Amino acid sequence: MQIRYVEKEDKEFWFSLDKHLAEAEFEKKVRDKMGYVLIEDGQPIGLLRYNLFWDNTPFCTMLYIDWEHHKRGYGKELLAYWEADMKKAGYGMVMTSTQVDEEAQHFYRKLGYQDAGGFVVNVPGYEQPMEMLMVKGI
Numbered sequence: 001m002q003i004r005y006v007e008k009e010d011k012e013f014w015f016s017l018d019k020h021l022a023e024a025e026f027e028k029k030v031r032d033k034m035g036y037v038l039i040e041d042g043q044p045i046g047l048l049r050y051n052l053f054w055d056n057t058p059f060c061t062m063l064y065i066d067w068e069h070h071k072r073g074y075g076k077e078l079l080a081y082w083e084a085d086m087k088k089a090g091y092g093m094v095m096t097s098t099q100v101d102e103e104a105q106h107f108y109r110k111l112g113y114q115d116a117g118g119f120v121v122n123v124p125g126y127e128q129p130m131e132m133l134m135v136k137g138i
Helices: 008-019 022-033 074-088 104-110
Strands: 001-003 035-040 043-053 057-065 093-101 114-121 128-137
Touching: 001 074, 001 104, 008 022, 008 035, 008 043, 022 035, 035 074, 035 093, 043 104, 074 093, 104 114, 104 128
Parallel strands: 057 093
Antiparallel strands: 001 035, 035 043, 043 057, 093 128, 114 128
C-alpha cells in the first residue's frame, strides 16, 4: 500500500470517485497538496481531500475508498496518514463531517473523533439530512 499526494495524472481516477469537486478545485488540490491517493498493487483505490476550516484547522471534506475495497482498513490507514501529516505541519486538531443518516459517523468515532455539533440545510435544491461536525486532537 502506498499513500501520496494527488497528482494531475490522477484526474480520471479522482473524478471516478469524487462527483462533488469542481475541476478548478481539483487543480488547487494538486497545486496545494491538499489531497491524497491511496494505491494498492499499483492501482489507485482511495482518496482523501481536505481544506482549512476557519482558515486554520484541517477539515477532511472527503474520504472515499472504492467500494470493492471496503472493510479492509484502507480508510483507517488513509485517515491516519493525513492526521500524521497535519500534526507534522503543526496543527493540533482536525475536523470532518458526515450526515447523520450515514454510517461514517461510527467509523470516525472508533478512530477518536468526537461529535461537535451540526447544522441543517433546508435551502430549496440543497436540502439534506443534518450534517454533523466531528473533531479530534492530534
